[in-house]
Amino acid sequence: MENFEQNSQINPEENMRNRVDELREDEKRDDDSIHDLALEENEYRKELGNEGVNKVSVDKLANLYSNQVLEKIENQKAKFKDSLTKIGNRGAFDETIPPILNIERREKKDSAILMIDIDFFKQVNDKHGHDVGDKTLKEIVNIIKNTIRTSDIVFRVGGEEFAVFLPDTDVKGSKIIADKIRENVEKVKIYNRTVSIGCMGTDQSKVWSKGQDKPDMQKVMSELKKGSDQALYYSKEHGRNQVTLFTEEVEKYHEEKEVERKIRAKKK
Secondary structure, eight states: OHHHHHHTTHHHHHHOOOOOOOHHOOOOSSSHHHHHHHHHHHHHHEEEEEEOHHHHOOOOHHHHHHHHHHHHHHHHHTBBTTTOOOOOHHHHHHHHHHHHHHHHHTTTOOOEEEEEEEEHHHHHHHHHHHHHHHHHHHHHHHHHHSSSOOEEEEEESSSSEEEEEEEETHHHHHHHHHHHHHHHHHTTTSTTTTTTEEEEEGGGOGGGOOOOOOHHHHHHHHHHHHHHHHHHHHHHHHHHHHOEEEEEHHHHHHHHHHHHHHHHHOOO
């Protein structure tokens, strides 16, 4: 009887507030998810109450519903998180950055993207095994996170490739941060690995600079990814362990490489 009385006195709104407070304490949660969870929970309780279900059953069913919503949020977030390094993955990179670019545009600020690749990473796996390779990836992520600013965001976009989004930063500013990352990785000497980096800023984007009030941010994003990626591979093909800014020279280099590739393909 005592247990029934305790259960009958459960305050659904207090339970919900506690859940929301827990969510807010987790910096990986976003406010929209918290808001949606609170709304859905509240509406569900009202619906059950209107149907004349007794209070204990309302609490039991509503708590089940809350867990289902939480699981849905967890599953959604898991799709955008790299399971090894616990940072955002390529999907998160593609989804997260365009809305931020919109904000940067409204505030008349430039942004930049760094593409980072661990040099000769395959040698680590081949010589020391995949456990050591995984440890190397996590340690390099920590170096990147400890080097960049709190406003910057790092993602794992490939096996040993990372992207860093730098808000309120032009391409020259991006090189300063990229140089620090490269130097810090080299200094720590994790299995003698170094990194190659490519940078491109919105101040170099043709779409961004067309004078449109609302340029297509997906196109801007695509341009930044392509340019920084080309700069990265320029670094890798010209000695590695260096930082390259996207330039017309880099673009021309890749165009010539593409022509050579097509010629070779025709000869096969």
